[in-house]
Amino acid sequence: xxxxxxxxxxxxxxxxxxxxxxxxxxxxxxxxxxxxxxxxxxxxxxxxxxxxxxxxxxxxxxxxxxxxxxxxxxxxxxxxxxxxxxxxxxxxxxxxxxxxxxxxxxxxxxxxxxxxxxxxxxxxxxxxxxxxxxxxxxxxxxxxxxxxxxxxxxxxxxxxxxxxxxxxxxxxxxxxxxxxxxxxxxxxxxxxxxxxxxxxxxxxxxxxxxxxxxxxxxxxxxxxxxxxxxxxxxxxxxxxxxxxxxxxxxxxxxxxxxxxxxxxxxxxxxxxxxxxxxxxxxxxxxxxxxxxxxxxxxxxxxxxxxxxxxxxxxxxxxxxxxxxxxxxxxxxxxxxxxxxxxxxxxxxxxxxxxxxxxxxxxxxxxxxxxxxxxxxxxxxxxxxxxxxxxxxxxxxxxxxxxxxxxxxxxxxxxxxxxxxxxxxxxxxxxxxxxxxxxxxxxxxxxxxxxxxxxxxxxxxxxxxxxxxxxxxxxxxxx
Amino acid sequence: xxxxxxxxxxxxxxxxxxxxxxxxxxxxxxxxxxxxxxxxxxxxxxxxxxxxxxxxxxxxxxxxxxxxxxxxxxxxxxxxxxxxxxxxxxxxxxxxxxxxxxxxxxxxxxxxxxxxxxxxxxxxxxxxxxxxxxxxxxxxxxxxxxxxxxxxxxxxxxxxxxxxxxxxxxxxxxxxxxxxxxxxxxxxxxxxxxxxxxxxxxxxxxxxxxxxxxxxxxxxxxxxxxxxxxxxxxxxxxxxxxxxxxxxxxxxxxxxxxxxxxxxxxxxxxxxxxxxxxxxxxxxxxxxxxxxxxxxxxxxxxxxxxxxxxxxxxxxxxxxxxxxxxxxxxxxxxxxxxxxxxxxxxxxxxxxxxxxxxxxxxxxxxxxxxxxxxxxxxxxxxxxxxxxxxxxxxxxxxxxxxxxxxxxxxxxxxxxxxxxxxxxxxxxxxxxxxxxxxxxxxxxxxxxxxxxxxxxxxxxxxxxxxxxxxxxxxxxxx
Numbered sequence: 001x002x003x004x005x006x007x008x009x010x011x012x013x014x015x016x017x018x019x020x021x022x023x024x025x026x027x028x029x030x031x032x033x034x035x036x037x038x039x040x041x042x043x044x045x046x047x048x049x050x051x052x053x054x055x056x057x058x059x060x061x062x063x064x065x066x067x068x069x070x071x072x073x074x075x076x077x078x079x080x081x082x083x084x085x086x087x088x089x090x091x092x093x094x095x096x097x098x099x100x101x102x103x104x105x106x107x108x109x110x111x112x113x114x115x116x117x118x119x120x121x122x123x124x125x126x127x128x129x130x131x132x133x134x135x136x137x138x139x140x141x142x143x144x145x146x147x148x149x150x151x152x153x154x155x156x157x158x159x160x161x162x163x164x165x166x167x168x169x170x171x172x173x174x175x176x177x178x179x180x181x182x183x184x185x186x187x188x189x190x191x192x193x194x195x196x197x198x199x200x201x202x203x204x205x206x207x208x209x210x211x212x213x214x215x216x217x218x219x220x221x222x223x224x225x226x227x228x229x230x231x232x233x234x235x236x237x238x239x240x241x242x243x244x245x246x247x248x249x250x251x252x253x254x255x256x257x258x259x260x261x262x263x264x265x266x267x268x269x270x271x272x273x274x275x276x277x278x279x280x281x282x283x284x285x286x287x288x289x290x291x292x293x294x295x296x297x298x299x300x301x302x303x304x305x306x307x308x309x310x311x312x313x314x315x316x317x318x319x320x321x322x323x324x325x326x327x328x329x330x331x332x333x334x335x336x337x338x339x340x341x342x343x344x345x346x347x348x349x350x351x352x353x354x355x356x357x358x359x360x361x362x363x364x365x366x367x368x369x370x371x372x373x374x375x376x377x378x379x380x381x382x383x384x385x386x387x388x389x390x391x392x393x394x395x396x397x398x399x400x401x402x403x404x405x406x407x408x409x410x411x412x413x414x415x416x417x418x419x420x421x422x423x424x425x426x427x428x429x430x431x432x433x434x435x436x437x438x439x440x441x442x443x444x445x446x447x448x449x450x451x452x453x454x455x456x457x458x459x460x461x462x463x464x465x466x467x468x469x470x471x472x473x474x475x476x477x478x
Numbered sequence: 479x480x481x482x483x484x485x486x487x488x489x490x491x492x493x494x495x496x497x498x499x500x501x502x503x504x505x506x507x508x509x510x511x512x513x514x515x516x517x518x519x520x521x522x523x524x525x526x527x528x529x530x531x532x533x534x535x536x537x538x539x540x541x542x543x544x545x546x547x548x549x550x551x552x553x554x555x556x557x558x559x560x561x562x563x564x565x566x567x568x569x570x571x572x573x574x575x576x577x578x579x580x581x582x583x584x585x586x587x588x589x590x591x592x593x594x595x596x597x598x599x600x601x602x603x604x605x606x607x608x609x610x611x612x613x614x615x616x617x618x619x620x621x622x623x624x625x626x627x628x629x630x631x632x633x634x635x636x637x638x639x640x641x642x643x644x645x646x647x648x649x650x651x652x653x654x655x656x657x658x659x660x661x662x663x664x665x666x667x668x669x670x671x672x673x674x675x676x677x678x679x680x681x682x683x684x685x686x687x688x689x690x691x692x693x694x695x696x697x698x699x700x701x702x703x704x705x706x707x708x709x710x711x712x713x714x715x716x717x718x719x720x721x722x723x724x725x726x727x728x729x730x731x732x733x734x735x736x737x738x739x740x741x742x743x744x745x746x747x748x749x750x751x752x753x754x755x756x757x758x759x760x761x762x763x764x765x766x767x768x769x770x771x772x773x774x775x776x777x778x779x780x781x782x783x784x785x786x787x788x789x790x791x792x793x794x795x796x797x798x799x800x801x802x803x804x805x806x807x808x809x810x811x812x813x814x815x816x817x818x819x820x821x822x823x824x825x826x827x828x829x830x831x832x833x834x835x836x837x838x839x840x841x842x843x844x845x846x847x848x849x850x851x852x853x854x855x856x857x858x859x860x861x862x863x864x865x866x867x868x869x870x871x872x873x874x875x876x877x878x879x880x881x882x883x884x885x886x887x888x889x890x891x892x893x894x895x896x897x898x899x900x901x902x903x904x905x906x907x908x909x910x911x912x913x914x915x916x917x918x919x920x921x922x923x924x925x926x927x928x929x930x931x932x933x934x935x936x937x938x939x940x941x942x943x944x945x946x947x948x949x950x951x952x953x954x955x956x
Contacts, residue, residue, distance in 0.1 A: 114726045114833030159679075172682070173651070188921060193831040194862065194897040198905050198916055199943060200690070200925045201637075204650070204682030212678070225732030248592045254703030295777055353671040355592030384672065419672040427676050438676055443666060446931065447678040453927040465677060 001048045001089075001429055004463050004472055006096035010076055014053055017074060017098070021056055024066035029104070031055040040081065040099045044146075045089040045430060047400060052079065052093030059104040061179055061187055061217040068215065069185030071098055077462045078183075080211040082154030083125065085146040087347050088428030090158060090210055094462050102153045105217055108132045117176055117193050119220045122153035126160075129221060138223040141168035144424065145336065156216050158426035159208030163259040163332075166382035167291075168224065170424065172207040179218035180206065183455040193220060205450070210426050211461035213454040230258060230291035232328050233301055236282030236314040240264050240365070240377070243284035244357030246311045247381045250288070250304060251354050257304065260382035261287040261332050264361070267339065267376040267389070274338035277331030280315040286381065287332055335378045336389070344394040345376075347387055348407050349425035350414030354384045363413055364388055371406040385423035386414070412437050427465045436467055448474055479526045479567075479907055482941050482950055484574035488554055492531055495552060495576070499534055502544035507582070509533040518559065518577045522624075523567040523908060525878060530557065530571035537582035539657055539665055539695040546693065547663030549576055555940045556661075558689040560632030561603065563624040565825050566906030568636060568688055572940050580631045583695055586610050595654055595671050597698045600631035604638075607699060616701045619646035622902065623814065634694050636904035637686030641737040641810075644860035645769075646702070648902065650685040657696035658684065661933040671698060683928070688904050689939035691932040708736060708769035710806050711779055714760030714792040718742050718843070718855070721762035722835030724789045725859045728766070728782060729832050735782065738860035739765040742839070745813050745854040745867070752816035755809025758793040764859065765810055813856045814867070822872040823854075825865055826885050827903035828892030832862045841891055842866055849884040863901035864892070890915050905943045913945055926952055 014032070021030045031037055032054040042049040053076070058064045071078050081091040081101045093099050105123035111133060112118070118140070120129055126147040129140040143162035144150055150160070156178065161170040168174065177191030191203040206213055237243040247260055263271065263285045272279055279285055286308075290300040305316055319325040339345050352360050361377060368375035368390075379387040388410055392403035411421050411431065415438050421431050435444060448466060451458070451474075458475040465471075492510070499508045509515055510532040520527040531554070536542045549556050559569040559579045571577050583601035589611060590596070596618070598607055604625040607618040621640035622628055628638070634656065639648040646652065655669030669681035684691055715721040725738055741749065741763045750757055757763055764786075768778040783794055797803040817823050830838050839855060846853035846868075857865040866888055870881035889899050889909065893916050899909050913922060926944060929936070929952075936953040943949075 112831075112833065114730055115831035116730065117831075169651075172679070173647075186920065188918075188924075190921075192896050192898075194829045194892075198899040198909065199913060199922075200928055201650070201682055201686050202921075202924065202928075204679055204685075205928075207682075208679050225730070227732070252592055252594065252703065254705070293777055296774060299771055299773055351672045353590075353593035353595075355590065414672075418670050420670075421676040431676065435677060440666075442664065443668075443680075444677075446666075446680065449931040450678055450680075450683075450928055453924065453931065 002468055003050055003094055004468065004475070006094070007075060007077065010096040011053065013074060017070070017076060018054065020070045021067060024070070025056060025058060025063055029057045029059065031057070040093060043084040043086040043089060043091045045087055045092065045428070048089050048092055048429060050093050050095055052097045052099040053095065055099040055101060057101045057104050061181065064100065064181045064215055064217050065185045065187050067098070067100060068181050068183060072184045072457065072459060075457065075459070077459050079461050080153065080215045082151030082157065083149050085150040085154065086158070086426065086428055087349070088422070088425045088430040090154070090426050090428040090464060092429050097462065100215060102151060102217070109218060112193070113138065115193050116223050117220050118223050119218060120152060122151060122156065122216050122219050124152050126150050126152060126155055133223050134226070137226050139226050140221055140223055141174055142171050145333070152219055153216055156207055156219060157209065157211050158424060161380065161385060161424040163261060163380060166260060166380065167256050167258040172204060174222045175203065175207055175219060176222055177220035178203065178206060178216045180214040180216045182214050183457065183460050191220070210428065210465050212451050212465055214460070227291035228293050229297060230289055231297050231301065232287050232289040232319050232325055233305060234279070234317045234328055235286045235288065235308045236280040237284045237311060238282060238314055240284045240361040241358035242311050243286055244361050246286065246308055247357055248355050249307050251382060253303070253307060255300060255303060257288050257290045257300070257382065259287065259289045260380070262377065262379050262381035263332065263335060264377040266374055267335050267378040270338040270342050270376065271331045271335050274341055275331050275334040277327050279331055282314040287328055332378070339376055339389050339391065343391045345389045345391050346403050346407050347389050348410055349422050350386050350411050350419060351423040352384045352386060352414050352417050352419035356417040356419070357381065357384065360386070360413060360417060364410055367406060367409050371402055373403055373406055384419065408434060429464055432465055433467050435465070444470060480946055481528055481572055482946065482953070484572070485553060485555065488574040489531065491552060495548070495554060496532065498548045499545060502548070503534060503536060503541055507535045507537065509535070518571060521562040521564040521567060521569045523565055523570070523906065526567050526570055526907060528571050528573055530575045530577040531573065533577040533579060535579050535582050539659065542578065542659045542693055542695050543663045543665050545576070545578060546659050546661060550662045550935065550937060553935065553937070555937045557939050558631065558635070558693045560629030560635065561627050563628040563632065564636070564904065564906055565827070566900070566903045566908040568632070568904050568906040568942060570907050575940065578693060580629060580695070587696060590671070591616065593671050594701050595698050596701050597696060598630060600629060600634065600694050600697050602630050604628050604630060604633055611701050612704070615704050617704050618699055618701055619652055620649050630697055630699070631694055634685055634697060635687065635689050636902060639858065639863060639902040641739060641858060644738060644858065645734050645736040650682060652700045653681065653685050653697060654700055655681065655698035656684060656694045658692040658694045660692050661935065661938050669698070688906065688943050690929050690943055692938070705769035706771050707775060708767055709775050709779065710765050710767040710797050710803055711783060712757070712795045712806055713764045713766065713786045714758040715762045715789060716760060716792055718762045718839040719836040720789050721764055722839050724764065724786055725835055726833050727785050729860060731781070731785060733778060733781060735766050735768045735778070735860065737765065737767045738858070739810050740855065740857050740859035741810065741813060742855040744852055745817065745856045748816040748820050748854065749809045749813050752819055753809050753812040755805050757809055760792040765806055810856070817854055817867050817869065821869045823867045823869050824881050824885050825867050826888055827900050828864050828889050828897060829901040830862045830864060830892050830895050830897035834895040834897070835859065835862065838864070838891060838895060842888055845884060845887050849880055851881055851884055862897065886912060907942055910943055911945050913943070922948060
């Protein structure tokens with residue numbers, strides 16, 4: 001992965017930078033020893049590594065502001081980092097950058113049940129936000145698979161979704177306001193507890209902007225009352241295409257299950273070997289979950305099963321107990337781990353119109369054979385957000401490159417059928433060069449001109465989102 | 479209402495402009511006779527009028543592009559106009575501007591049921607979009623009160639909502655993509671049938687941007703299957719505060735009715751005199767509607783009535799027939815007309831956190847008495863979107879000014895409790911000067927810098943959204 005040439009002079013001025021940062025932060029919040037800095041050399045896209053110049057761990061909006069002021073003043077790039085769970089290299093450092101970790105920003109600032117929001121510092125993990133309100137019967141809806149570890153800051157940067165986003169929407173639908181520190185250290189409030197905002201929708205612009213526009217330190221999040229109950233049904237089909245058609249029919253019917261998860265044969269096999277969830281022998285499996293009162297659950301499941309039966313299912317198994325529900329979900333949740341047992345893999349993240357599912361699944365199978373890689377599909381099918389897993393052997397020369405080439409083909413396919421490059425993982429460094437497949441030069445120019453407004457010096461999260469040759473020329477201009 | 483000084487030279491070059499526009503448009507699509515141009519002197523905010531230089535009615539994206547190219551070239555401001563139903567003066571002309579009406583852009587371009595979208599030209603009315611798909615059992619969810627007349631282009635410009643947006647979201651939640659003509663005539667595609675977009679969220683930025691960033695000529699809209707059935711319940715309370723508290727409790731419970739409409743005593747009286755809907759004698763009335771299967775409806779209404787009963791309702795009346803449902807809604811839908819019978823009125827549009835409803839309704843009553851105006855409240859309560867109607871006598875000198883001053887006080891109150899200036903009508907000319915109450919100078923500067931990116935010459939929809947002295951200085955810079 002090509003990374004930008006370090007900014008001239010920055011490396012030599014590290015001692016001055018450390019001195020200035022130490023003047024505004026507690027001693028242990030500035031990490032400059034090379035062996036400690038190494039901990040920040042990558043995120044969950046571990047194929048790419050680059051140690052930053054140093055790392056800082058501010059504990060308040062004021063400290064974040066002080067750090068950004070100094071870096072802005074000295075022309076030092078800053079890479080914001082949540083929990084480092086990005087699968088797209090969203091917080092991969094550059095050699096001349098300061099990693100700004102939000103791990104110490106973990107306070108709940110306000111809980112308001114009548115207006116259904118919580119205000120938190122963004123270093124809190126996704127799951128701990130639900131933890132702060134669940135004893136009162138509430139929860140925070142977006143639930144990425146990494147929810148135990150991932151930070152709200154990263155959720156906002158990538159506009160994260162999760163299994164439940166079919167019903168509740170993704171982060172942008174559950175974010176009411178932010179406190180953001182601009183590239184020059186200025187602190188701004190955008191949005192708030194109200195549902196709309198006058199003027200241009202800057203909150204919508206910031207959600208999903210991958211740390212390009214500012215560092216979000218506090219967030220006002222919508223919370224929802226927990227449903228009375230939930231129940232999954234497991235449905236097996238004898239081809240991916242038929243399972244895909246069944247998903248399209250469920251969506252078309254107007255039912256909104258809380259989740260429709262899809263697993264194909266490679267995933268089912270790996271999962272059964274690993275977690276023994278008791279899945280049926282079949283080519284493709286759907287887990288469809290609905291929630292509500294007992295009566296609502298029964299009513300919705302009956303309609304969903306009615307639709308499935310028109311597609312000649314191999315098996316339909318409605319969960320009969322909390323135990324069985326947990327076992328059904330256990331398989332899905334361990335799917336990534338199970339594939340990890342079988343070898344190295346790349347996890348893709350593309351989005352397509354739901355009606356294209358059968359067609360795209362078929363093409364992915366063909367492309368996998370062409371490139372000679374096993375591809376497993378396990379994903380949120382209800383909203384067309386696919387996560388093909390491409391298996392490869394990292395110890396065999398050329399395998400990573402060919403897996404990446406296959407990944408690029410699959411993502412281009414997503415774009416070509418009217419979809420796009422990313423559903424919830426973001427562009428990061430992983431897909432920056434594919435942006436030219438989705439966007440014309442004028443489109444990219446418009447996006448970069450908006451970045452110019454927020455970060456005129458292009459210091460925030462360098463080398464991400466935009467193709468390197470394009471963003472590099474921008475930095476030179478700035 | 480102060481309007482900008484006409485751009486030097488534009489008025490004198492009208493003949494040249496007409497000649498150039500006639501070269502790219504059919505003869506009857508360029509309207510320059512003063513008596514015909516006068517038809518475009520105002521929108522639904524009729525207190526303000528200003529005839530434009532001329533009006534054009536292009537019938538395709540190409541014709542819109544040709545018009546914008548010419549105007550950009552000659553430095554002529556352009557005011558895009560949907561159906562002219564804006565209550566905020568969103569399409570009020572300036573004397574030096576070309577009104578660009580989208581009334582001839584009325585084609586359905588594509589209908590796709592498996593992926594649940596429709597692609598239309600944006601001059602189509604809101605209701606005709608539903609009309610295009612309802613025989614197949616689908617509908618387009620956002621339903622502004624003006625849906626019979628208002629155009630999709632205006633819905634996108636103002637991010638319109640409606641009674642049903644509590645459940646289905648507003649325009650931004652139902653818009654998948656746009657074809658937009660930039661200020662210089664370039665045609666761009668943003669978004670599409672997929673659910674997410676890589677890079678910066680320009681689609682979210684454009685929705686609600688009030689014609690400041692470009693002219694949207696085509697839109698891909700989400701369509702939904704019609705629910706099996708729907709049923710309202712009418713609930714009367716003996717004070718606004720108690721009705722407001724009941725709304726907050728329903729929202730807090732996690733139920734999502736399709737609509738919660740609120741009417742206070744002045745509205746109930748005016749409506750009864752006008753439409754004879756059979757509303758009970760009480761201080762505040764809620765219409766709560768739920769939808770789904772018969773069983774779901776019964777289940778949800780039982781829970782809602784249970785919550786209402788804890789607030790000592792004067793009356794609870796569940797609709798027993800389609801006829802009764804129609805009568806219940808007839809009152810609500812004729813509320814604006816009924817108030818119009820009683821005198822002139824200003825219709826406000828502010829948004830507040832739902833928990834603030836009781837407090838804000840009380841303060842509105844007090845402010846109304848202070849200023850000596852009757853204020854009626856009829857609004858979408860479930861999402862905190864208020865529409866206070868301020869009565870005044872247009873024939874009595876000073877009454878409009880004092881009604882406007884009261885309106886400004888009420889909107890400031892909305893902002894002060896954590897809400898904002900507009901829910902769905904937009905800022906337009908009406909609220910541009912209040913923007914400084916909601917936003918700090920740096921916030922406005924950021925929004926205007928984003929406009930600079932899309933419309934560097936500040937030719938699109940001048941004198942709206944931003945305070946005039948601020949946007950005027952911008953135009954002079956440009």
